[in-house]
Amino acid sequence: MASKLRILVPVKRVIDYAVKPRVNKAMTAVETAGVKHSMNPFDELSVEESVRIREKKRFPGGVEDICAISAGPPKAADVLRTAMAMGADRAIHVELKDGEDMEPLTVAKMLKAAAEREKSNLVILGKQSIDDDAAQTGQMLAGLLGWPQATQASKVEFGENDSITVTKEVDGGVETVKAKLPMVVTTDLRLNEPRYASLPNIMKAKKKKLDKVGLGDFGLTNEPRLKVLKVTEPAPRQGGGKVEDVDGLLAKLKELGAL
Amino acid sequence: MIPRTRVAQVLRPLARATASTPTAASSRMAMRCIATSAPRLLSASSPRRATKLTTEMYPGIKRDERFKQLSSDDVTYFKELLGSDSALIDGLHQDAAADIEPFNEDWLHKYKGQCRLVLKPGSTEDVSAILKYCNEQKLAVVPQGGNTGLVGGSVPVFDEIVINMARMNKIHSFDEVSGSLVADAGCILETTDQYLAERGAIFPLDLGAKGSCHIGGNMATNAGGLRLLRYGSLHGSVLGLEVVLPDGTIMNDLCTLRKNNTGYDLKQLHIGAEGTIGIITKVSIQCPRRSSAINVAFFGLESFEKVQQAFREAKGQLSEILSAFELMDGKSQSMVHKVRPDSKKPLEDEHPFYCLIETSGSNGEHDYAKLESFLEDVMTKEIITDGVVAQDATQLKSLWSWREGIPECLGHWGGTYKYDVSIPIQDMYAIVDDISAKMEEAGLVGETDEYPVVGVVGYGHMGDSNLHLNIAVRRYDVEVEKILEPYVYEWIADKKGSISAEHGLGIAKKNYIGYSRDETTIGLMKQIKNLYDPNGIMNPYKYV
DSSP states (O other): OOOOEEEEEEOOEEEOTTSOOOBOTTSSSBOOTTOOEEEOHHHHHHHHHHHHHHHTTOSTTOEEEEEEEEEESTTHHHHHHHHHHHTOSEEEEEEOOTTOOOOHHHHHHHHHHHHHHTTOSEEEEESOOTTTOOOOHHHHHHHHHTOOEEEEEEEEEEOSTTEEEEEEEETTEEEEEEEESSEEEEEOTTSOOOOOEEHHHHHHHHHSEEEEEOGGGGTOOOOOOOOOOOOOOOOOOOOOOOOSSHHHHHHHHHHTTOO | OOGGGOHHHHHHHHHHHTTTSOOHHHHHHHHHHHHTTHHHHHHHHSOOOOOOOHHHHOTTOOOOTTSOOOOHHHHHHHHHHHOSGGGEEEOSSSOOHHHHHHHHBOTTSOOBOOOOEEEOOOSHHHHHHHHHHHHHHTOOEEEESSOOOSSSOSSOSSSOEEEEOTTOOOEEEEOTTTOEEEEETTOBHHHHHHHHHHTTBOOSOOOTTTTTOBHHHHHHTTOOOTTHHHHOOHHHHEEEEEEEOTTSOEEEEOOOOSOOOSSOOTHHHHTTSTTSSOEEEEEEEEOOBOOSEEEEEEEEESSHHHHHHHHHHHHHHHGGGEEEEEEEEHHHHHHHHHHOTTSOOSSSSOOSEEEEEEEEESOHHHHHHHHHHHHHHHHHTTSOSEEEEOOSHHHHHHHHHHHHTHHHHHGGGSEEEEEEEEOOGGGTTHHHHHHHHHHHHTTOBOSSTTOSEEEEEEEEEGGGTEEEEEEEESSOOHHHHHHHTTHHHHHHHHTTOBSOSSSOOTTTSGGGGGGTSOHHHHHHHHHHHHHHOTTOOBSTTSOO
């Protein structure tokens, strides 16, 4: 008898990917104050995929629960609301202080504890967050849980006996892997196109359950192992120049010693 | 920040995030970038019939015999004056038809002139010398900016010389304290706005053609655009202009102060004069602070009555942060969808009307909360049927593309008859139903090639009572025109509307000005034209 899916969807609040990040004056971090934040785009894909699995009835046993989880400052609740407006059933907010950051291993440990507590059998998470670009959490989580993992998914299909076939984006093509639940899947951009949060659903999302917990509730403390020494902007690109006409072009090429 | 105008930067972080593999999302956005110019690309490859010469379409217009024919000597004079080959396209001595075509033809492929000389001055002095010579020699000229006009004002009718301002594209100064910007007329609106964005300010004008249009052209046509609701008309925000008059005189009124009550405000005459009494060469304009927080919502409504209710509620509840309230009818959206089947529809179901609301303010959360409570309110009152709110800057941009993409998508089948009208708000949409019914009755609308009309749609700036009545056609057809004119103009005059809210007169509406202005006013306008341009060389056959 096929089991029911209980999906855990970790999401992160990051600087909107249309915003150009700027390094703060002290060169210790990226400036976040007064900058537009949104859900990490890969996490949007995770939420969308989870909701589609339910809507399209892709899993034979059905989807029992879609739970979004985020660790972050009070405002991280916004992205959890967005996840619920997109279709997640409920959310867990692991509250951190403003400016407090977690390393991938801590995140993975926290997600392991959460997956066990929520009896999740599928964790769908973004392959990376666009702020730190670590791309480690999913893999570490699978390792800690001892579950199979499929990273950079562009297609997720369900088969008999709780089997999942995942098409992965790899260099130069795709790779198809198959495993059984429970499993960790990380998402890549070709997987789907996230929906807009509709008004009725935004309103409904306000009534959905959002649990607030602390890291301590999972028996964890946030102890960074890395120390950021310095954050700097990449060297500015040398801009091109415009020439008026062919003569100008020739003159310029000669000047540069190209002719 | 307004990331909506920054396609490149939207693409950048995505590309970074996905290493080297192209992705669905990024190719989707690339699609969108391409789509902004797709109609033109399509029309180049599809069997669209060549644009008729304006003189064939308007056989009544005769070339003014006062104007001299362009001679070899004239071209030599201009060559010497401008000093470089790239500053001039000479169609007199060589076959430069392909080079000159973009200057002779408007982007809607509706008007086509027969100009054989394009001049691209590099400085105000150049413009002055050109006009002085043309005035003496009685050579007619057409000032041209980005050539994105919709009424044929920026292309020649006969052999007028095109004076294209593209080379004058420097930004001279920006005062971060007062917000006054001084820039050349040929600066592209989007580029200028990006320059301002880096300095925390915004150009008080935004429109769909921002990537091509010149700010000088915007002034000359008194463009309205998407943010008029918030920042007001150019008559208010322009602080000063430098204009070259038809005899070559340079009028330097580049004031950078908000207040200057000293004598007649002559610059105002040039705003909206469509290059008939001078060429604007520099602009000084008041630029407000750029709002740091932008929110966009898009929703569907079941009737025009509900749209009006929603507008009233929006003004009341969002008041100072409301920066755009745009109306789109169902047909316009389904046509955008037909042309861009790959872009995701904001709402699943079809609705007779759609609105897009933009708020901009200084505090994102505060604004979002306001917007949300407004939306909840209109939703529970059943004023709106369904809606979405942009959750991030990319969604915001793609929601806007459903409004901004309409004009281009309508042109996909071949052409568009465009009427840009102001009508008191309660009657605003009735004209679309009316024209649509008339076209159906005449059997001109259909899915296949034998029918000239693809559809009659309405969209526009609800906030300014400004409706764009558009008839998307496969070809420009006399039968269609017979129904449209003068019926549309009479309809508007009857409702005390304006036959041209923001697009101006050009050649398309020259003969219809009487529907919106009385004899005395038109007479005074003609006096001004004669005073400034006694030889009539500036943009002839158009305007008044």
